[in-house]
Amino acid sequence: MSTPPSGAPDHTLESLRALIAQVERRPAPKLSRPVAEQQDHQRALPFEVADIDAALQGGMEYDVLQEVLPARTEWDDGLTTAFSASLLARRQQEDQRLNPGQNQPAPLFWIAQHDTAGAGLSAQGLVSLGLDPQALWLVNVRNDAEALWAFEEVLDHPDALGVVCEVCHLELAQSHRLNLKAAHTAREDRGRLLLALRRHKGARRPQANPTAAATRWRLASIPPHLLAPNGRGKGRAGTPELRRPARDAAALSLGPQDAGAAIHPSLQEASADFAAGGPAPSAHALTPPPAHHPMRQVRWRAEMFRQRGGSPASWLLEWSYETHRFRRLSELCAVGSATPE
Amino acid sequence: MTVERRNLVIVHDANPVARAAGAQPGQPLTDARALVPGLRSVSVDPARIERAWQATAHWLTRYTPLVALDPASPPTDVGGAAGFVLDVSGCSHLFGGEQGLLRDLVERMHAWGLPARAAMADTPLAAWGLARCGDAPVQCVPAGETLPALRPLPVTALNLPDATVEALDRLGLRRIGDIVALDRQALGQRFSEKLTRKQAEQARTTSERLLEALDRALGKRPDAITPLLPAASYAARKLFHEPIGTAASIEQTLVDLMAAVLPMVRRAGQGVRQAMVSLYRVDGARQDIRLRFHRPTLEPGLLLRLFSEQTETLDVGFGLDAVGLSVQRAETMQESQDSLLSHSVPGRHHPVLDRLTNRLGAEAVAQPTLRPRHDPREAELRQSVENALATPLTAVVGVSQQRSAAALDQDLGDPEIAAQAGLRRQAQPRPVILLAEPQPVQIDDAQPLTSGLRPPHQFHWRRQHHRLVRWSGPERLTPAWWDCPNGHLGTYASSPRSLPVTKDYFHVEDEEGRQFWMARTCSSPTAPFGDRTGQAAGRPHWTVEGLFA
Numbered sequence: 001m002s003t004p005p006s007g008a009p010d011h012t013l014e015s016l017r018a019l020i021a022q023v024e025r026r027p028a029p030k031l032s033r034p035v036a037e038q039q040d041h042q043r044a045l046p047f048e049v050a051d052i053d054a055a056l057q058g059g060m061e062y063d064v065l066q067e068v069l070p071a072r073t074e075w076d077d078g079l080t081t082a083f084s085a086s087l088l089a090r091r092q093q094e095d096q097r098l099n100p101g102q103n104q105p106a107p108l109f110w111i112a113q114h115d116t117a118g119a120g121l122s123a124q125g126l127v128s129l130g131l132d133p134q135a136l137w138l139v140n141v142r143n144d145a146e147a148l149w150a151f152e153e154v155l156d157h158p159d160a161l162g163v164v165c166e167v168c169h170l171e172l173a174q175s176h177r178l179n180l181k182a183a184h185t186a187r188e189d190r191g192r193l194l195l196a197l198r199r200h201k202g203a204r205r206p207q208a209n210p211t212a213a214a215t216r217w218r219l220a221s222i223p224p225h226l227l228a229p230n231g232r233g234k235g236r237a238g239t240p241e242l243r244r245p246a247r248d249a250a251a252l253s254l255g256p257q258d259a260g261a262a263i264h265p266s267l268q269e270a271s272a273d274f275a276a277g278g279p280a281p282s283a284h285a286l287t288p289p290p291a292h293h294p295m296r297q298v299r300w301r302a303e304m305f306r307q308r309g310g311s312p313a314s315w316l317l318e319w320s321y322e323t324h325r326f327r328r329l330s331e332l333c334a335v336g337s338a339t340p341e
Numbered sequence: 342m343t344v345e346r347r348n349l350v351i352v353h354d355a356n357p358v359a360r361a362a363g364a365q366p367g368q369p370l371t372d373a374r375a376l377v378p379g380l381r382s383v384s385v386d387p388a389r390i391e392r393a394w395q396a397t398a399h400w401l402t403r404y405t406p407l408v409a410l411d412p413a414s415p416p417t418d419v420g421g422a423a424g425f426v427l428d429v430s431g432c433s434h435l436f437g438g439e440q441g442l443l444r445d446l447v448e449r450m451h452a453w454g455l456p457a458r459a460a461m462a463d464t465p466l467a468a469w470g471l472a473r474c475g476d477a478p479v480q481c482v483p484a485g486e487t488l489p490a491l492r493p494l495p496v497t498a499l500n501l502p503d504a505t506v507e508a509l510d511r512l513g514l515r516r517i518g519d520i521v522a523l524d525r526q527a528l529g530q531r532f533s534e535k536l537t538r539k540q541a542e543q544a545r546t547t548s549e550r551l552l553e554a555l556d557r558a559l560g561k562r563p564d565a566i567t568p569l570l571p572a573a574s575y576a577a578r579k580l581f582h583e584p585i586g587t588a589a590s591i592e593q594t595l596v597d598l599m600a601a602v603l604p605m606v607r608r609a610g611q612g613v614r615q616a617m618v619s620l621y622r623v624d625g626a627r628q629d630i631r632l633r634f635h636r637p638t639l640e641p642g643l644l645l646r647l648f649s650e651q652t653e654t655l656d657v658g659f660g661l662d663a664v665g666l667s668v669q670r671a672e673t674m675q676e677s678q679d680s681l682l683s684h685s686v687p688g689r690h691h692p693v694l695d696r697l698t699n700r701l702g703a704e705a706v707a708q709p710t711l712r713p714r715h716d717p718r719e720a721e722l723r724q725s726v727e728n729a730l731a732t733p734l735t736a737v738v739g740v741s742q743q744r745s746a747a748a749l750d751q752d753l754g755d756p757e758i759a760a761q762a763g764l765r766r767q768a769q770p771r772p773v774i775l776l777a778e779p780q781p782v783q784i785d786d787a788q789p790l791t792s793g794l795r796p797p798h799q800f801h802w803r804r805q806h807h808r809l810v811r812w813s814g815p816e817r818l819t820p821a822w823w824d825c826p827n828g829h830l831g832t833y834a835s836s837p838r839s840l841p842v843t844k845d846y847f848h849v850e851d852e853e854g855r856q857f858w859m860a861r862t863c864s865s866p867t868a869p870f871g872d873r874t875g876q877a878a879g880r881p882h883w884t885v886e887g888l889f890a
Contacts, residue, residue, distance in 0.1 A: 075805070075855065078888030082773045107691075117774055122887065123709035123721040125773035133709045138723065139697055140705045150697060157693040221854035221890065224810045289798055290809035295848055295856060296770070298890040321770040 025183045042098075045091055045193055047326045055304070055313045060087065060215065062191025063182045065175050067213035071220035071301075073200040077117035079219045082129065082298045084164045084195050086319040086326070089131040091162045091193045093324070105135035106190075109154045111147050111165040114140055116199040118166045129298075130324030135161075144169050151178060155185045155192075162193035168201045175211040208305075216306040222299045222316055227329065296321050299329065343370050343382045353385060387417045394423050398569055399627040401425055402619065403663045404442060405432040406576060409566040413469065413500050424472075426465050426566045435580070443479050453625065463487045465566055466558040470498025470517075488559060492518035499554040505547050517558075525552060573617070573667030577601040584623045584660025588652055591620070591664065595648055598666040599641045612637025612674035618648055620655070621663035628655065633703070634695050635726050637672040643692050647699050694726050703727070716820040717775060717846075717886065769816050769848065772858040772887030779860060779884035796847045796859055802885055807851040814847035815861070848889065856889035 046059035053059050060066055068084055070076030088108050095106055108131075112118030119140065123133040139154070141147045144167045151165040155178075175196065182194055196213060198206035208218075298321075303314035316329035344353040350370040363376035374380055394416050401408045404427060411424025429442060436442035443459045450457035460471035460480040467487045471480050474494045482490040491498070494517050496509050514520050556562035577598045585591060595618060606613060614637050618630045632647045697706045707723035714720045783801040794815055799808040820843065844860040851857070862882045 074803070075853075078772070078774055078855065078890045081888070082890045085773055117888075120774045120777055120887075121709070122717070122771060122773060122775040123711055124717065124771035125775065125887070125889075126709070127711070128770040129773060133711070136709060137694070137726075138707050138709060139701065140707070141701060146701065150701070153693055153696050157691050159691070223852055223854050224850060225852065290796065290812050290849070292813060293811045294813040295811060295850055295889070298856070299854060300890070 025180065042189075043191055045087065045094060045191070047090070049315075049317070049326050049328045051328060052313075052315060052317075052326075055310065056215065056307070057310065060193060062193060063186040064214040065178050065182065065194050065196055065212060067170070067175075067196045067198065067211055067216040069198045069206060069208060069216065069218045070200075071218050071303075073205045076219060076221070077199070079221055079298075079300055080197055080199075081117060081121065082319070083217075083219055083300055083302070084197050085126055085129045085131055086298070087193060087195065088136075088162045088164065089126075089129055089324055090326070092132060092135065093130075095161055095190075105132050106159045106161045107157065108136045108161050109139060109157070109163045110136055111139040111141060111150045111154070111163070113144075113147055113166055113168075113199070113201065114142060115201055116166045116168075118164075118197070118199070128321050129319065130321075148174055148178070152181050155181050155194075158185075158187060159190070160192050161190070162195070164195045164197050166197045166199045168199055168204050168206050170196055170198065170206070170209075170211050172210050172212060175213055179212050213306075214308045215304050215310075218303045218305055220301045220303070222301050222329070227299075227316075297327075343384050344387060350382075350384075352382075390416050395569075396626065397423065398425055400621065400625045401427060401446075402569075402627070402665075403578070403580070403621045404436065404446065405429045406573060406667065407566065407568040409568050411469065422473075424469070426469070428465075428566060428568070429461070440481050443481055447479050462490065464558055464560045465564050466500060466554065467491055467560075469500060470494055470558065474498040488521065491558060492516065492521065496520065499551075499558055501551065501554055502547075505551055508547060509551075517555075520551070520555060573669055574671050575602050575605050576665060576667035578619075578663060578665040580663045581661070584662050585664075586657045586660040588649070588655075591652070591657075591661065592645060592649060594664045595645060595666065596641065598664065599644060602666055602668060603639055603641060606668060606671055607639055609671070610673060611671040612639050613644070613668050613670075614672050615670035616644065616666065616668050619663075619665040619667070620657065620661050621665070622658045623660050623662050624658050626658065630655075631699075633699055635698070635730055636690050637674045638692075639674065643695070646692075647696060650696060650700055690730055698726055714821055715818040717771065717818060719820060719824075769814070769846075770889065772856075772889045774888040776885065776887055779886050782859070782883050782885055784883060794845070796849050796861075797883060800859075800883065807853075807855075807857075809849050810852050812847050812849040815845035816847075817843065817845050819843045844886075846886065854890075857885050858887040858889065860884050860886045 042062075044056065044059035044061045046053045047056075068080050070080045088110075092105065092108070096102070110118060110121060112121065118138075121138060126133045126136070139150050141150055147165055147167050148170075151163060154160060154163050178194070178196075182192070186192070196211070200206060208216075297318040299316070299318040301314065302317045303312070305312050305314075307313075318327050318329055319325070320327065343350050352364055352366050352368045352370055352373050354366050355364040355373075359373075359377060359380060362380075364373040364380055370382055373382075394410060398408050398410055407428035409426045409428075411426050413424060414422055416423035429439070433439045433442045436445050439461050443461055447457050447459050456478075458472045458475075458478045460468045460475055460482070462468040462471055462482040463484055464487065467482070467490070471482065471490060471494070474497060480490075495515060496517060497506055498517060501509075509515070509520070514523075553562060557564045579594055579598060585594070603613075612634075613632075614634055616632045618632070620628045620630070622628070630648060630651050632644055634643070638644075694706060703725055706726050708726075708729035710722050710724050710729070712720055712722055780802065784797045785799055785801065796809060796812045796814075799806065801807070842862055844862050847859045847861070849857050849859050860883070862884075
C-alpha cells in the first residue's frame with residue numbers, strides 16, 4: 001500500500017477533471033470552481049431555497065440534461081408535470097428578472113407523446129402555476145425516438161429558455177448525445193433548462209438506468225397527515241411513540257432500490273416532527289371526514305438521488321399557486337403552528 | 342384480365358394473342374374460355390387500375406407539369422384504354438423537338454410492355470382523335486396543319502356520343518372531311534328535319550354538339566384540360582442520362598435546381614412558402630417531397646435541410662432519371678434588415694418550427710391559448726404554428742383566473758351557499774393536467790353517500806381506493822349559453838354526452854397527498870344541483886377531471 005503524498009492526488013484529480021471537461025466541451029468542473037463563481041446564477045437556475053441551492057451549488061445547471069422520475073409511475077403524472085412546469089415558471093421569472101422590458105416572452109418547449117400524460121397539459125393549469133403559456137410550444141410526437149429527435153432539433157433554437165421532453169426510455173448514450181448537443185449550442189447570455197421527464201407509456205415504465213443527467217430527481221407525494229399535526233402535536237412528541245416516526249419515514253422512502261438507505265437526515269427530522277400526533281392511517285373507523293380547506297400549493301418529496309459532482313439529498317418542497325415560489329417544508333415545520341389547518 | 346360485375350366474371354381486357362383467338366373485352370369469362378380453351382385469366386380490381394392510371398400520369402409529368410387524365414374512355418371501363426392529355430407547350434425542345442418527345446415517350450412505354458399510341462396536334466381533341474384513330478402509332482402534326490390531318494379520320498375521332506355517330510353514318514357522313522365540307526347552317530338544318538318537337542330538340546343538341554366538337558378540334562373554340570397538379574409558380578427540372586441514386590448526388594441536384602429557381606422567386610420579391618421536390622424513378626414511380634415554411638424564405642440551406650431530413654424514408658429503387666423542384670406557394674417577402682448584434686431580438690418564428698412541423702405534421706406543434714369560456718374543456722385552444730404566429734401577443738396571464746373568480750361571484754351570489762361552502766372569493770387554481778375525457782369514479786355505498794356541496798369521503802378510481810383528507814370548492818362552471826341548445830338554462834347531465842355540461846368542480850386531496858379535480862353533475866332536470874340545503878334531488882354523478890399533483 002503506497003499512499004500518494006498529500007496534495008498530489010488533488011492536483012491530479014483537478015487536471016483530469018479539466019481534461020474531461022475539455023473533451024465534453026463543458027465549462028469547468030464544479031468541484032474545482034472557486035466559491036465566488038458558484039454564485040454565478042447565469043449558469044444555473046436557483047430554486048431560491050437556501051439549502052437546495054447550496055446543495056446544487058447555485059441551482060439547476062443550465063444547458064445540461066436534468067432528469068425527473070416519478071416514484072409511483074402511474075400515479076405521479078400530475079406530480080412530475082407540476083414540478084417541471086414550476087421549474088419552467090421559475091425559468092421565466094429569472095428571465096424577466098435579468099431581461100426586464102422584453103416585449104415578448106422567450107419560447108419554451110414541451111415535447112409530449114400522444115400517449116403520455118403531457119398530452120393533456122392544460123393552459124389554465126400552467127397559468128395557475130405561474131407559467132405564461134403564450135411562450136410555450138407544445139410538440140406532440142408519437143414515440144421516444146421522435147421525442148429525442150425533437151429535443152435535439154429544439155436545441156437549435158437560439159432563444160429557447162427551457163425544454164421539457166417526455167420520454168419513457170432513455171439510454172446513457174442518448175442522454176450523453178443530448179448533453180453534447182446542448183453544450184455545443186449553448187449561449188453565454190441565456191441558459192436553457194433542459195428536463196427529461198420520464199413517463200410511463202401504458203404498461204411500459206421508465207427504468208432508473210444510468211443516464212448522463214447532471215441531477216436526477218425522483219418525486220413522490222407527501223401524505224398530508226405527516227404535515228398536519230393535530231394542533232397539540234408538539235406536546236405529544238415526547239411520549240414514547242418512537243415506532244411511528246420511523247415507519248412513516250420508511251413509508252416516505254421510495255422504490256425498492258433505496259428503501260431506508262437514501263433518506264436524508266433532514267427528511268427524517270421533518271417526518272419525525274410531522275408524524276408525531278398525526279392520525280394513524282389504518283384507523284378507518286375513526287377517520288374524520290375530509291376537511292374543507294383550500295389547497296394553495298403543490299407539494300413533493302423531491303429526492304435528488306444522483307448529482308454529478310455532488311452528493312444526493314432530498315427535501316420536502318412546495319410550490320405556491322399564489323406566490324409562485326418554491327418553499328422548503330421543514331421551514332414550515334419549524335414554524336409549527338403556522339402550518340395550515 | 343377479368344373483373345367481376347353483377348356476380349358475373351367478365352373479360353375486362355385481353356392481350357393481342359387472345360383477341361386474335363376470339364376473346365373480346367366485355368364477354369363473360371366462360372364464353373371466352375369456350376372460344377379460347379387455353380385462356381389464362383387474372384382478376385383485377387378497378388381501384389388498382391385507377392391507381393396505375395394515376396401513377397402513369399404522375400410519371401408523365403417528367404415531360405410537362407400539365408398532365409391530365411383523359412376522361413373519354415377511362416381504363417376502368419371494360420375495354421377502355423387509358424388516355425392522357427399533355428400540354429407540352431414550351432417543353433418539347435428539351436427532348437429534341439416534338440417528334441423527339443413523342444418517340445421518347447412511346448419508346449419508354451414500350452420498354453415497360455405497354456403498347457402506346459401518341460399524337461401531337463394544335464388542339465387536345467385533334468391529338469386525341471389522331472392517337473385513337475390515326476394510322477401511325479406516333480403522329481406529329483405540325484402547327485397549322487390540323488385540318489388536313491383530320492380530314493381522312495372517321496367521325497369517331499371527334500369523341501362523339503354513339504347516337505350522333507349513328508346518325509351521321511345514316512347520312513353517309515363517315516369521315517371528318519365530309520362534315521367539314523358541309524355548310525354549318527345546312528348541317529344544323531339537316532338534323533332538325535325530324536318531325537316531333539322532342540326529336541327536333543334532341544337533334545338540335547346533337548348538331549350543336551357535333552359543331553362544338555368540330556370547333557374544338559380545329560381550335561375555333563377554346564378547349565382546356567384539367568391538370569392533375571396545380572400549376573407551379575416556379576419550377577425547374579433536371580434529367581439524367583444515367584440514373585442517380587446516392588443521397589449526395591440527389592442533394593447536389595437539388596442545389597443546382599435551387600440555383601435556377603430561387604433567383605426567379607427573388608426577382609418577383611417573393612419567398613417560398615411551399616415547395617415540392619419530385620423524384621422520378623427509373624421504374625416509372627414518382628415520389629414527391631413537400632417542404633413547408635411558416636415564413637417565406639429564400640435560403641437554399643433551409644430548403645436543403647428540410648429535404649435531407651425527409652430523405653431517410655426515401656426509396657429510390659434502381660435510381661432516379663429526373664428530379665424536379667417546383668414552388669407551389671410563394672408569398673411576398675418582408676425584407677428585414679439584419680441586425681448587427683445577432684440574437685438581439687428573440688423572434689417568435691424560427692426555422693426549428695418548420696423542421697418540427699415538416700417531420701411531425703402541421704398539427705403536431707401548437708401553442709395553447711386561453712379563451713373566455715368557463716367550461717374547462719372549452720377554455721383553451723391549441724393553435725397551430727401558422728395561426729399562433731399570426732395572432733399578436735396579448736397579456737393573458739391572470740385573465741382566466743380573474744374570470745373564474747368573477748364567475749364565482751355571479752354563480753354563488755347567494756351568501757348562504759357561499760358561507761356553507763366556506764368560499765373565499767379568490768381565484769381557484771386549475772389542474773395542470775386535464776384528462777381527455779372525464780373519468781367516472783365509483784363511490785363506496787357503505788359509506789354515507791354525501792350529497793350537496795361536498796365531495797364523497799372516498800372513491801375508487803383506476804383500480805385504487807382514495808380516501809379524501811382535504812377538499813375545497815365547489816366552483817360551478819357553465820358552458821357558454823350561446824353554445825347550448827336550450828340557451829341560458831345551460832345543459833345538465835341529462836343532455837347528450839357530447840355536449841358540454843354544467844358541473845360543480847372540487848379540488849380534493851387524498852390521504853397520499855395527491856390532488857385531483859373532481860366534478861359533480863346531477864341527473865335531475867328539475868333541480869339539477871339540489872335545493873338550498875345542498876340535498877341533491879337526483880343521484881350525483883362524480884368524475885375525475887384533472888390532476889393537480
